[in-house]
Amino acid sequence: MASCIPSRSRTLASTGRRLLTTGTKQSAAAAQGQKKEGDISDAFASLSGLTFRPLEPRFADLKHRLVAGIEEALQDSWNKLLASLREEIPLIAELGPKIVPSIDFKDLANASPEFRTEHKKRGVAVIRNVIPQQEALDLKQELRDYIAANPQTKAFPQDNPQVYELYWSPSQIKARSHPNLIQAQRFLMEFWHSRDPNALISSSHPLIYADRLRMRLPGDAKFALGPHIDGGSCERWEESGYGRGGVYDAIWKGRWWEYDPWESSCRLPVVSDLYNGVGACSMFRMFQGWLSMSETGPYEGTLLVNPLLSRATAYFLLRPFFSPKKQAADPTAEHFEESFLDSNNWELESPSSSWLHGATPGHGQELRAALHPHLDLPWSMVHMPKVNPGDYVSWHCDTIHAVDKVHAGKSDSSVMYIPACPLTVQNADFVGRQRDAFLQGYPCPDFGGGVGESKHVGRPGAKDVEEVDPEDGMRAFGLKAWDSEESGLTMGQREVMDRANKLWDFYA
Template sequence: MASMASTSTTSTMPPPPPPPSMLAPGKKREGDISDSFASLSGLNATPLPDRYRQLKLSLVAGHDEAQIVASWHRLLDVLRAENDTIARLGPDVIPSLRFSHLEEDLKAKHEELKKRGVAVVRGVIPRDEARAYKDQIEAYVAENKDATRGFPPENPQVYELYWSAAQLAARGHPHLVATQKRLMQALWHVSDPHAPVDISQPTMYADRLRIRQPGDARFALGPHQDGGSVERWEPAGYGLGKVYDEVFAGRWEDYDAWDAGKRAGAVCDLHAGLGACSVFRTFQGWLSISDVGPRQGTLLVYPLAKLATVYTLLRPFFRPKVAASSSSSLPASSADFLSAANWEFTGGAAMTSDLQGATPGHGQEFPEGPNGEPLHPHLELARTMVHVPQVAPGDFVVWHCDGIHAVDKVHSGTGDSSVLYIPVCPLTEVNARYLARQREAFLMGLPGPDFPGGKGESEHVNRPPASAIVGEAARQAMGLAPFLDSGVVLAGDAGLADGLHQVQGALGDGNQLGQGGRLVGPALDLVAGQAPDALLDGVDGVLDLGVEAVHAVDEGGRGVGVGALALGLGMLGGLFEDMLERRQPMGEGRDGHVVEVDGSHCDGSWEGRGFFLLEKWDGTAEE
């Protein structure tokens, strides 16, 4: 019988770390982008506590050790071939999309986009408009020079700015919001139809900006992953969504890097790091506001989204039989060192607490070891980290939330390398809770909850007000308008049907539950039980339109105290408008009225699917 990885009694699940900070905006200490990474903040690498050894034992407990080892061997074989392709193609390996032909390009390059996990979307915002953002930012900085922080402090290249007029305009630009939506819908999916995530509804995540000047070598951020570090192995982190379970079971080919449902409830910031992201970002991204090319202070990526993550997760369970160093006869780049035959599984008593490059409260990095050898040698990052192609103002660069990326160590160009950091975030309950706190920070001019605290821009001259965010889509994405008015299509046709009322509640606006007259909920009794006063207050405006006889019955045919018109998803626009125009019910139940959609009576228990138009009703059927 094959040996099992659970060969030690010490594989008991370790206690989880403390929960992430829920500090109000501005309550974290002051800092800058260097605080997000151990390498930039000057931290020395120290061994992780023994609980991480126990954690690693628990992750492989009960799995066939031979299966895990075999999966490692398969992975190394694939990496060897793929790395050769990346090194040969360089920046050409990164797909480019045209905003003007986005649907066509997404379809034509779909598989390559999912494999690479990175893309350049050309011309999302007109060139002159995007370049003007930089001029506006520089004027804003000049007006508030003494109050604006950045890294490095003596000559900022990355500014602690979140709420400038240019940033608000870019985040809310209808072209950019539309691009975010289509990228999520085209590349991500939700395997669980009840997962609380909506990939059709972008939400704003206010991040920093970079204006990197020629010659800069201080903002030399090496290869890293955002979205936490140790959290990827933690049961209370990504383990909450079972995001990587297939990898730890020796079935990494079955791991789906594009399943948003599993990530919706994951915790990616267990240690409340300064600048550590606590929300679910499907993509990280930036909008270029300058012309910049390779070696000009720009981005480098490892363009294998799935394989990069799989290797990162499995690397701590294997060690070389014969070590390598820069001075040895077996360099880390040699085929003999990288050969699967030179690597062994560290199970049972051989298990260590090592999670190479992971530091609690900081991003995952891919550094060299004490002897100069890379800690993740099979990625061959020295030859596989490729520059993104030449970009122009208005181009939008995105990469998978698990993607390994870096910046040029030295800006060798002659012009500035300037970007606005703008990720792509879906609507989830976790993201909505963050959005509520971020909205509070915005109104006060403070950094968002994830970022270092202090006064931020609260005293900045010409800081824009909330009215500067215009357009319904932009205001929804910022949490300034109710999502319900967007007629969102829920993931898997059901995803937020069990939780969108909680999302709106998380935004702290009870009346948002009823604004627009629609609420998503799985059953009328649940709907009626959620803050009824707030719901009814929000519906009064709809009643003023003259909708008087729209009622519903519960599953048993009994009239309910709060009536509803249930509209099937996809039928919302035309059917709802038709109902308002006719001002009469479309069908009649035993004790009230129900709506018949596609031949099915939507009685409020219709698998949680449907939009409900609420109204006050005493339970008496009307003719």
């Protein structure tokens, strides 16, 4: 197996010149891979004005195949799950934001056992002081200047922008490639493990995923995105989606307690965007995350998370297979009577319906109190604790999360969405296409297409990344070759580096 040696590899100093000098041909090639134009509202059924309803009949057949022959075991596992939720949710409701573990950036190398245990269980965390506060505030001002210089920037909602369709602003480039942020992402991703020691993945080598940013203003109630999960919806049940890696097999077999949300090798074959949805993520993001650019607390336009992780995942996946014998007295209520929630009132569907509660092809998975009553979402969704500029907030890719319905604070709630993505072959392939979009100023390939920032004043380029971090930052962007001869690498890490280098057009 040939290794790519950086001293003999082309960096983007030459590759970038080759791409940029091809002019119109390169622009056309990048544009051909775009999705239709859109904004964040197109990624979610509720923001798009759609209603949740039974899906096409093939989904009933899919559900039948998943549980055929293990009906009794599945019913028993469902009953155990409901009992476990009754124990866990009161604890979450009592602790509220205190249940979210936090750690200071300077302490990452010596994280306490308590932090590690809680993080594994909850799947959420706040890393304090990743970037100095004033530096984070400067990034926010630079964003405002960039937006002011480019009034054509798309945003949602159009009449009072809160979420901007920006991917390549100077501030985003500086934040994503900041050495401290990359170190924080590496720390988080190493909570994952692989049952295959030679799996083609490295959680020690983060890749960039170009997401948007939020600058939510006091009083806003339009960006009221309820409980949801990114990374597809219907795909989680489909054999050609998450089924390709058997990610949730333990749950389908009636042993949800054996499901390991931190096993990475099973996620490598996953296809999380079967329907080419606008805003549907194609990369394996171990964590969603954002960097705060403001001081924001509960009810001030911030994030809410459901810290049940494995139990909540098992519940929303099993929910479509069970229905109540007797309906709730008020189906629109946020809290339901105990007789309705009792396990004796719930039975396995027969025959299977085509409902996948909260799932809509091409949109994110959403959750509602009426559709997922046992999660008691008004109580089990908790606010992030107060954050300051420069703090990094992260949540596991299966975590249910939401935003405040109303921003009741007195100042802006501003963040840059920056997830943590490992080096994998599929991720590297995406980053190669994303790099082309970056060089031309088009939107990240997962999001709504169009001219994007190609005509924006002050849009940065490869040299701006290099100025922030000429090594890890450049590699994370796909702008410099990996060193597969680095000491201490596994065989899988070496191979995935070599494959990434080939995909990115670097050669030994």
